[in-house]
């Protein structure tokens with residue numbers, strides 16, 4: 001397989017126009033599209049090919065309400081950590097939990113049989129890294145379908161484990177909100193746009 005300049009152009013546009021989305025239209029995501037997203041996520045690399053991500057699709061209104069409550073509690077505690085910027089922090093929209101039609105709780109299995117430990121004996125954190133890569137694959141696949149994805153980490157992992165009665169060897173990784181975005185006409189990240197944190201180039205050293 002050889003990729004062409006037009007392929008690269010499309011791929012770069014996908015990277016540049018992927019955004020973290022926190023405001024969604026409420027119309028549902030078609031089931032066949034959700035199935036494609038699931039398949040795309042499973043194309044991700046993982047340590048020892050262990051595929052340690054465990055995804056729970058959250059549909060029950062009561063469960064969603066508990067996640068929202070959990071977010072509110074954690075976000076309030078996070079806001080309290082800011083002094084001068086507290087009011088600015090409180091104005092930020094940091095999750096689309098009220099509107100996202102598709103919501104996924106993502107855990108990482110900490111001792112999966114798959115892969116038989118290959119690649120992670122000296123670096124157990126590679127399991128979480130694998131889940132992060134799978135989330136990014138899902139993020140790009142969703143964007144290519146004109147969906148938005150918002151990643152929510154302002155949650156207490158232990159509370160989320162209890163809420164979903166997750167097995168003891170699953171670690172909570174992230175909560176994902178998906179749906180059609182209210183707007184997709186700005187390629188500037190929200191935190192940059194509202195002057196919280198502008199995009200800066202990362203450092204690459206040569207030694």
Ligand SMILES: Cc1cc2nc3c(=O)[nH]c(=O)nc-3n(C[C@H](O)[C@H](O)[C@H](O)COP(=O)(O)O)c2cc1C
Pocket residue numbers: 018019020021022093094095151152153154188189190191
């Ligand atoms: C590990 C991780 C956790 C994140 N947690 C949150 C979150 O809890 N709430 C939120 O609004 N955005 C969250 N984000 C999104 C980032 O704020 C966003 O990626 C960043 O501001 C750059 O914007 P962009 O994704 O639109 O390029 C998270 C992103 C990552 C990678």
